[in-house]
Amino acid sequence: AQKITQTQPGMFVQEKEAVTLDCTYDTSDPSYGLFWYKQPSSGEMIFLIYQGSYDQQNATEGRYSLNFQKARKSANLVISASQLGDSAMYFCAMREGRSNTGKLIFGQGTTLQVKP
């Protein structure tokens, strides 16, 4: 069974608007962490934001924020004021607490295109 599901293979957004990229996860571990990565066309994987399962508040990093809904097991990435440079593939990933090696489980990714 898929542990990380990203249901949107591709998304479009107008420059300067906000966009939400969906991510749902499945785990029975009460302790886990959720990560988002960006992969631009140049290929590198860039860490964006982290949310811990016990964190009381949604994580924010600049224009990135995480809409964490624990009961629904969703951790959607919100990008505000989209820029052309945000065009990339975005991956959601989960680290289960029982893992003591830092292993991440990745989703299939969502390709975001920002239109001028």
Next chain:
Amino acid sequence: DAGVIQSPRHEVTEMGQEVTLRCKPISGHNSLFWYRQTMMRGLELLIYFNNNVPIDDSGMPEDRFSAKMPNASFSTLKIQPSEPRDSAVYFCASTQDRGLFGNQPQHFGDGTRLSIL
């Protein structure tokens, strides 16, 4: 600080040849991961090490693939013999695991783009 360093950045070789990909993790990191990325299969975890010991190699496609981590600052992924279907981008990533509540992300190298003709 230096990030994860992979070499070579690009490799083009003929089918049947041995290919060796190299990775230097970030100093102080105790876990190292090898991934393969293709359009068809996405990002796949091949193998990972913790404190230089292989933990899970269930993602290694077949016996033609092998990986070693002789010390904390170096790892190799070897394909012998190589086949055209091995063409992909191979990433190495490292992290400093800090136990149950670890929030450390994996840091990725720039990848090796491998083409087998």
